Amino acid sequence: MASVPNGNGHSASMPDKQEPMAIIGMATRFPQEATNTEKLWEFLLKGRSAHTAFSEWQPVFPKKLPTQSSCGDRINPDGHYHPDPEHGGTFAVKGGHFLSEDPAYFDAPFFGITKTEVLSLDPQQRVIMENVYQALENAGLPITKVTGTNTSVYVSGFNHDHLATLNSDPETTLKYKPTGTTNSLLSNRVSWFFDFKAPSLTLDTACSSSMVALHLACQSLRCGESEMSVVSGVTMISFPTDITSMGHHGFLSQEGRCFSFDHRADGYARGEGVGTVIVKRLSDALRDGDTIRAVIRGTGVNQDGRTAGISLPSSAAQESLMRTVYASAGLDFNDTMMVEAHGTGTAAGDPIEASAIARTFASRSKDIPLFVGAIKSGIGHLEGGAGIAGIIKSVLVLESGIIPPNVNFEKANPKIPVEKWNLQFPLVNTPWPTPGLRRISVNSFGVGGTNGHTVLDDAYNYLTSRNLTGAHNTNHNTPTAEQIRDTAAKVDGAIALDAEMDALANGHSNGTSNGETTNGATANGETTNGETTNGETTNGETTN
Secondary structure, eight states, X not given: OEEEOSOOSOOOOOOOSSOOEEEEEEEEEOSBTOOSHHHHHHHHHTTOOOEEEGGGOOOBOOOOOTTOOXXXXXXXXXXXXXXXXXXXXXXXXOEEEOBSBOTTOOOTGGGTOOTTGGGXXXXXXXXXXXXXXXXXXXXXOOHHHHTTSOEEEEEEOOOOHHHHHHHTOXXXXXXXXXXXXXXXXXXXXXXXXXXXXXXXXXXOBTBTHHHHHHHHHHHHHHHTSOSEEEEEEEEOOOOSHHHHHXXXXXXXXXXXXXXXXXXXXXXXXXXXXXXXXXXXXXHHHHHHTOEEOEEEEEEEEEEOOSOSSTTSOOHHHHHHHHHHHHHHHTOOGGGOOEEEOOOOOOTTHHHHHHHHHHHHTTTSOTTSOEEEEOTHHHHOBOGGGHHHHXXXXXXXXXXXXXXXXXXXXXXXXXXXXXXXXXXXXXXXXXXXXXXXXXXXXXXXEOTTSEEEEEEEEOHHHHHHHTTOOEEEOOOOSOOOHHHHHHHHHHTTTOOOSSHHHHTTTTOOOSSEETTEEOTTSOSSSSEETTEEOSSSEETTEEOX
């Protein structure tokens, strides 16, 4: 963690057209080894894919406790796979992107959930509760400090696999099924546990849900109905019917991989995971001494209206939204060097999105191409968590000054003329191309036509340009290509470009870990009072 002092010699910029927001904490649990934010960054730098064949899907399950349910046996490919995508009642998808940790390993008593109630509890509710706790911990906010506050909760989630699993056994009656499987409880249970008093909503705009959630959180903060906001997105996969129906509709890649913007794009690959960001008004975050992970300059939401088909996206609507967000915030397209795209890997959707991006940023200087990233190529499409995954990746890019590669990319979709449109899909770890401000646009769209867009600035350059004092994690000295290669070579151990890079993905601790002292140790999955906090025990109590 570093701080920006006053009197830094930078001239103050023009006043912002709208009040900026600050991301002050983050937490993730993404597929395979990307089990937290630090490991996600290592995963991205290595250019890894979390794809797993159904036959190899073996989540880690250390120990079943009496208060835990097994969440079913997940999906048995032998009973559901058939190579013919038209074959009734089966799917032709070979795999996806799945968590390495079994959500049944859940500390129900810690979250005030009885052993009877937990039998019905959706895995999505389980991982949301844990993830929000970790995000607050990452922000250095103990439970005692946030309990009873006007904190809003916006959660995106539209998967009903657990309900389908329970309904498949009509002879079993579970008392708490209504509260265990209702999606409104994805947000409401968080508010209940932490005693949050501001709005608590679960959103479903399909794949843009978590981007829309972030937009509504910023609106809630801006109008004063909340003082802090928790924004989460989640998807957990445990039942075959959605895979079957999506496959028959033509949404899914038979390979189970996202070939984002690639010539092989044949549909998206499902992924599961959860991500959370903690958001405040920037002025409040600076007042409270929070670490500014990134500055939210603008957000927006719109709708396609009528297109040729309800699931066909609109390039014009996406372009209109991006232009509106930039105009509303008074931002210059020339300052944007990267777009973190939705990038589902569909033959139709990718060119539509790429053309919208190209037209929107056509006024940029042609000297530097616009980098277009797609985290889905590595971790799959997290559906309810897709937008927040793009946000969290973008924050890590802004802090590090490194643009990680897209994976599963050979050459561009033939309908995407990259040179004409001045686009570049990164294939290696690449230094941020310009000195000074780092800005990323994050794009998202839903199958029903609801689009979301967010613009992020790096904390260091935003603060220094306005002579503001604040803590941040930004490595403002952009690493060279040689330093990046050295870092990539060391990434299996520890990521270290310099002292600031060591703290890159860990956020900061203000000496507390949700009510527990840290004795100088980190509070983000490391040690608390000498005991581990990441799925083990703290003072004899399981915490995760």
